[in-house]
Amino acid sequence: MTTTLAAGPRGAAAPPSSPPPTRRRARRRELTAQWLFLVPAIAYVLIFFGYPIVKNLVMGFQDYSVRTFVTGEAPWVGLANYAEVVSSGIFRTTVVNTALFTLGSIAGQFVIGLLFALFFKRRFPLNNVLRSLLLLPWLLPMIAGSAVWRWILDQDGGILNETLQGIGLIDDPIRWLTSPDIALVAVILVNVWVGIPFNMTLLYSGLQNIPDELYEAGALDGATGWKAFWYITWPNLRSVVNVVLVLGVIYTLKVLDIILGLTGGGPANATQTLATDSYRRSFQEFSFGTGAAVSNVLIVVSLVFAVVYLRANRRAEEE
Amino acid sequence: MRRTPTAVGAATAAGVALSLSACSGQTGADDGTLVVTDTMSATSAPVYEEIYDACAADLGLDVRANHVAGSGLIATVLQQASSQTLPDVLMLDNPDVQQIASSGALSPLGDYGISGAGLPQGVLDAGTYDGALYGITPVVNSIGLFYDARALAEAGVEPPTTWDELRTAAAELTTEDRYGIAFSATNSFEGTWQFLPFLWSNGAEEDDLASPEAVEALELVDALVEDGSASASVVNWSQNDVNDQFIAGNAAMMVNGPWNMPSLEAAEGLEYASVPLPVPAAGDTLEAPLGGEAFTVPDTGNPEKMAAAGAFVDCVTAGENQLTMATGRGAVPADSAVAAEAARQNPTIATFVDTVQTARARTALLGPDWPQAATQIYTAEQLALTDTESPAEALERVAAQD
Numbered sequence: 025m026t027t028t029l030a031a032g033p034r035g036a037a038a039p040p041s042s043p044p045p046t047r048r049r050a051r052r053r054e055l056t057a058q059w060l061f062l063v064p065a066i067a068y069v070l071i072f073f074g075y076p077i078v079k080n081l082v083m084g085f086q087d088y089s090v091r092t093f094v095t096g097e098a099p100w101v102g103l104a105n106y107a108e109v110v111s112s113g114i115f116r117t118t119v120v121n122t123a124l125f126t127l128g129s130i131a132g133q134f135v136i137g138l139l140f141a142l143f144f145k146r147r148f149p150l151n152n153v154l155r156s157l158l159l160l161p162w163l164l165p166m167i168a169g170s171a172v173w174r175w176i177l178d179q180d181g182g183i184l185n186e187t188l189q190g191i192g193l194i195d196d197p198i199r200w201l202t203s204p205d206i207a208l209v210a211v212i213l214v215n216v217w218v219g220i221p222f223n224m225t226l227l228y229s230g231l232q233n234i235p236d237e238l239y240e241a242g243a244l245d246g247a248t249g250w251k252a253f254w255y256i257t258w259p260n261l262r263s264v265v266n267v268v269l270v271l272g273v274i275y276t277l278k279v280l281d282i283i284l285g286l287t288g289g290g291p292a293n294a295t296q297t298l299a300t301d302s303y304r305r306s307f308q309e310f311s312f313g314t315g316a317a318v319s320n321v322l323i324v325v326s327l328v329f330a331v332v333y334l335r336a337n338r339r340a341e342e343e
Numbered sequence: 344m345r346r347t348p349t350a351v352g353a354a355t356a357a358g359v360a361l362s363l364s365a366c367s368g369q370t371g372a373d374d375g376t377l378v379v380t381d382t383m384s385a386t387s388a389p390v391y392e393e394i395y396d397a398c399a400a401d402l403g404l405d406v407r408a409n410h411v412a413g414s415g416l417i418a419t420v421l422q423q424a425s426s427q428t429l430p431d432v433l434m435l436d437n438p439d440v441q442q443i444a445s446s447g448a449l450s451p452l453g454d455y456g457i458s459g460a461g462l463p464q465g466v467l468d469a470g471t472y473d474g475a476l477y478g479i480t481p482v483v484n485s486i487g488l489f490y491d492a493r494a495l496a497e498a499g500v501e502p503p504t505t506w507d508e509l510r511t512a513a514a515e516l517t518t519e520d521r522y523g524i525a526f527s528a529t530n531s532f533e534g535t536w537q538f539l540p541f542l543w544s545n546g547a548e549e550d551d552l553a554s555p556e557a558v559e560a561l562e563l564v565d566a567l568v569e570d571g572s573a574s575a576s577v578v579n580w581s582q583n584d585v586n587d588q589f590i591a592g593n594a595a596m597m598v599n600g601p602w603n604m605p606s607l608e609a610a611e612g613l614e615y616a617s618v619p620l621p622v623p624a625a626g627d628t629l630e631a632p633l634g635g636e637a638f639t640v641p642d643t644g645n646p647e648k649m650a651a652a653g654a655f656v657d658c659v660t661a662g663e664n665q666l667t668m669a670t671g672r673g674a675v676p677a678d679s680a681v682a683a684e685a686a687r688q689n690p691t692i693a694t695f696v697d698t699v700q701t702a703r704a705r706t707a708l709l710g711p712d713w714p715q716a717a718t719q720i721y722t723a724e725q726l727a728l729t730d731t732e733s734p735a736e737a738l739e740r741v742a743a744q745d
Contacts, residue, residue: 094425
């Protein structure tokens with residue numbers, strides 16, 4: 025406390041005002057060297073992240089069509105793309121679907137991932153083998169995964185319906201992918217399956233960092249089972265949970281391949297999200313301006329969560 | 344979880360396009376070689392390459408062919424257009440010709456003395472933008488009604504020719520473990536393509552989707568699902584899925600195109616045949632959509648090579664070559680006279696020879712605005728077939744969304 029207070033004013037009044045010339049030159053050389061080390065990273069970020077994002081933002085205000093690629097002309101249209109997107113009948117549907125898809129996926133992935141993580145924290149035979157097997161959905165190419173899920177969820181001969189009917193849980197086959205009321209649920213289920221390994225892995229490593237002594241000490245005071253989880257595990261896991269949730273939201277918002285593979289946004293737009301709508305506008309209707317406008321909406325939402333992530337991360341580091 | 348940056352897909356595409364513009368002039372070889380880009384698969388490519396080689400020899404040209412996947416073609420074309428590296432001869436799916444021509448990337452084929460004489464109107468419409476011909480489609484296709492001849496014989500059902508007959512036949516052919524008919528009503532342009540014969544044959548137009556004729560067409564397709572004659576899964580089936588269902592014996596009839604015939608021939612124990620799709624009432628004209636890939640000559644700014652490319656396209660699309668391509672790929676020669684000859688040689692293609700004579704180009708009415716209408720059509724079909732809305736309400740809703 026006292027040292028910091030003392031260092032401030034003294035530092036401010038100190039030499040920098042008149043350093044000897046040789047020292048100044050050395051200082052400048054050092055600065056140049058520092059910048060040279062930074063240049064590759066800055067260039068990389070600007071070219072591969074900055075440029076596409078700025079370009080996308082600008083495209084959202086342009087009439088950017090097939091013609092633009094040939095003539096290079098992209099007339100400025102102000103907010104016309106956004107007006108078209110927002111006033112189109114599909115916009116409400118995609119916003120609601122995106123929200124439901126993200127919330128549903130995150131809730132499912134997180135809860136199941138946490139349960140698995142807690143389960144694998146116990147020591148038992150084949151623990152490591154089973155845990156590695158659970159990573160499989162993460163390793164599988166998504167297009168292959170969604171093709172298999174399409175068979176599983178098929179209405180007429182899909183194994184899921186056959187099984188449910190076989191054990192007498194349902195009488196009529198469920199129209200997993202072809203009923204507008206159920207398709208979103210089915211797509212969320214598949215995305216939960218994809219996301220479990222990610223959640224489990226991060227939460228498991230978070231659990232590993234909680235010292236055993238805490239549990240031993242807690243057990244002496246009567247904190248076992250559910251109480252141990254609530255008073256020891258959860259508070260110690262909080263920072264990891266924040267990171268997992270925020271990253272999960274960002275990853276889920278932009279999911280495209282699972283939906284395209286399972287339903288293509290159908291039936292009757294029941295699984296159309298902002299991401300699939302942006303893809304459809306840009307690459308099926310070649311209306312790159314409105315497609316960019318939709319993805320800009322997504323970028324802003326992701327950005328909000330990215331800021332939340334950075335703050336959560338900083339808090340985690342401070343702890 | 345996912346790592347692909349899909350949210351900024353459009354941005355990346357544009358980014359790639361622009362960053363590649365720095366290295367222009369790499370495909371437009373300066374050594375006089377004509378570069379041809381087509382979308383032929385590994386099985387069709389040899390057929391085309393033989394024709395390319397023969398034409399190249401005739402005209403004294405060097406030709407190099409690139410075969411790319413059809414699904415990624417437009418993205419490639421846009422990237423090449425922005426970096427001025429378009430090939431000398433470019434194959435485009437026919438509904439994309441007007442879109443690309445409207446951007447100014449193509450040159451009119453009239454400049455090279457290609458008039459398209461002898462081609463059906465639909466083929467000409469598909470290749471024409473603003474009164475000028477930009478694309479020639481040497482072999483074309485459409486869709487028809489395939490059926491399992493044995494299943495129809497067992498049920499004592501004749502191949503249907505009218506909508507009423509279609510509905511009855513589909514119902515009669517439906518059994519405990521088989522649907523009467525399969526078709527694709529997927530949430531994509533494939534779904535639109537399969538609905539068009541019903542829409543157009545009833546006199547409806549894509550610029551007036553709320554018309555009573557359009558409603559009737561959608562009511563027919565809706566009834567097939569409603570009757571239980573077709574699976575509710577049709578809203579999620581691509582045309583390949585439909586073909587798989589038919590081969591697996593899960594449907595007695597299917598709406599599909601002649602490109603499936605190699606796989607149908609290969610299916611053991613299947614006796615298939617095809618007829619043109621049923622029309623609203625006896626005597627009505629079938630108006631099915633026209634499929635096929637067009638050859639175009641991009642405007643590369645090199646008049647000498649463009650003239651050579653024009654002559655090359657003229658040679659490749661000539662009558663006898665059409666016949667070779669059609670036989671090699673399960674398609675119909677575009678030229679009406681050559682098509683009649685093909686029907687004589689190969690009776691299984693006869694159904695489609697008839698159909699394409701009156702087939703219509705998807706871009707004939709709306710030109711570059713077709714993709715928006717196509718989206719409206721499949722959206723309406725999905726709304727109706729999933730019972731979200733009645734056919735009339737569904738069409739009204741999408742028509743109001745202009």
